[in-house]
Amino acid sequence: MISSKLFSSFFQSQTSGGIVLIFCTIFSLILANSPIAQSYDAIWLTDMFGHSFAHWINDGLMAIFFFLIGLELKREIFVGELSSAKKAILPVFAALGGMAVPALIFFLTNKGTDTISGFGIPMATDIAFAVAIITMLGKRVPMSLKVFLTALAVIDDLGAIIVIAIFYPNPELPFDFTQFGTSIAILAGLFVLNKLKVKSMILYIVGGIAVWWFMLHSGIHATIAGVLVAFAIPFDKIDAKSMSAKMEHALHLPVAFVILPLFALANTAITIEGGGLAHFSIPLASGIFLGLVLGKPIGITLFTFIAVKLGLCDLPTAVNFKRVFGVGILGGIGFTMSIFVSMLAFSDQSYINEAKLMILVASVTAAIAGFIVLKILLTTKQDYSD
Structure with a gap:
């Protein structure tokens, strides 16, 4: 079936991509705390057509990442x-709980502070990392548990x-209604093309870029355009070669091995200073840590318990x-999305750096x-009636 083949491809790419992300993060942290730290930082600050290299990664390439998420959601x-x-x-239900409780914990620990805007940081789960970790457990992991984790993360x-x-x-x-309206009008045009069964991929690509461009200048974060455009792409649940399926298949590798690693390299160049456990006394840091590590599971x-017990x-x-609960713990791996939200939540670089460090x-x-x-649970005889 198309769904099982796409899921298998998706799961495999997320697994290896997650491992690459781990190495890129370690590499970036090492360089950021080495004698060549300034030169390394300068790479991401390099001006390219009026914006830094890091800016193009975060507002440009990450729109493609969000486009892939949109295609996966649609599928x-x-x-x-x-x-x-x-x-x-x-x-x-599981995802709602995994967003609501961490956000509540962050709110309670940061209430009355100027970091309260970071409530969205511990709400996210990094699919690539979470899938990579559960895959390391090998064949003992039942497919139903993998599917549950993946659906939850999506x-x-x-x-x-x-x-x-x-x-x-x-x-x-600032919000620009004209730019936003133009973006939505073009997006509507793409949905009309889909409805008319137009199958020209170039039209959707050009239209998608236009939606992204006007959204970028509207004051709404441009990566949202990626998700919206994905839902305008023609999809056929019977035809494995539909445009949506082709695009999803084509984007898995570049997203997993180019875009997300570049994002990790550009956004984890964090200078780790002293402080140790003192960081946990900072509301921002404790809110993120407790939200992800405790709030998520x-x-x-x-x-999940409520949904099942209600029938x-x-x-x-x-x-x-x-x-x-074991899968819920893995849900606390925020990384990509959490780091992304932290950069949107704060303008103060010190807050962003503290948030990134605690996310890691x-x-x-x-x-x-x-x-x-999960290793303990999966090697113990289970009673599935509990």
């Missing part, structure tokens, strides 16, 4: 884990996109609440803890 809605209400309820990304669109406009530009497990859905085969600490903690917990 899941038509033929995947979100293709029916019964299938979608469990991961939707919905989580959708939630993060909505949060970005509503709460984090482009900090460099608690929220995911709690909302809205059933746990998949070979999945119980203990394993849901929390993500590593969640990755190690999730791996250990």
Whole structure:
């Protein structure tokens, strides 16, 4: 089936891509704290057509990443884990819990401070990292658990996109209704082309770039255009060679091995200074750490439990609440999306650096803890009635 083939391809690319991200992050941190730190930073500050290299990565290449997320969401809605209400309820509830509880924890720890705007940071889950970690557990991981994690992370990304669109406009530009209206008009045109069954890929590519360009100058963050354009691309749930499927397949490798690694290199060049445990006394840092490491597994497990006990859905085969909790811990690997949100949430570079550092600490903690917990659970005889 088209859905199983696309999922297999998606899962494999996310696995290897996550491993590449880990190495890029370590490499970037080493260089940022080495004698050549200034030269390394200068690479990302290099001017390119009026903007820095890092700016083009974050506002340009990341739009392609969000476009791929949009294609994946569309596929899941038509033929995947979100293709029916019964299938979608469990991961939707889990994702809602995984966003609400971390945001609440951050709000409570940062209430009354000027860092309260960072509430969206611990709401995100990094699919690539989370999938890479669960894959390291090998064949002992049931496919149903992998699918649950992937669907949960995809919905989580959708939630993060909505949060970005509503709460984090482009900090460099005031809202421009004319530019925004032009972007939406072009987007509407793409949907009309889809409705008329126009199959010219070049028209959608040119139109998509135009939507991104006008969105970029409207004050709404341009990466949102990537998701919106994805839903205008023709999709056929029967034809594995539909335009949407072709684009998704074509983008997996460049996103996993070029775009996300560049994002990691450009945005994890953090100078690690002393302070140690003192960082946890800072509301911003403690809110992020507690939100990701504790809020994620608690929220995911709690909302999953509520959905099942209300009779809205059933746990998949070979999945119980203990394993849901283990997956929830992996949900605390925020990384890409969390770092992205942190750069939108603050204009003060010191806040951004503190947020990035704690995102890394929390993500590593969640990755190690999730791996250990799931390894123990997956090597123990399970009672799936619990």
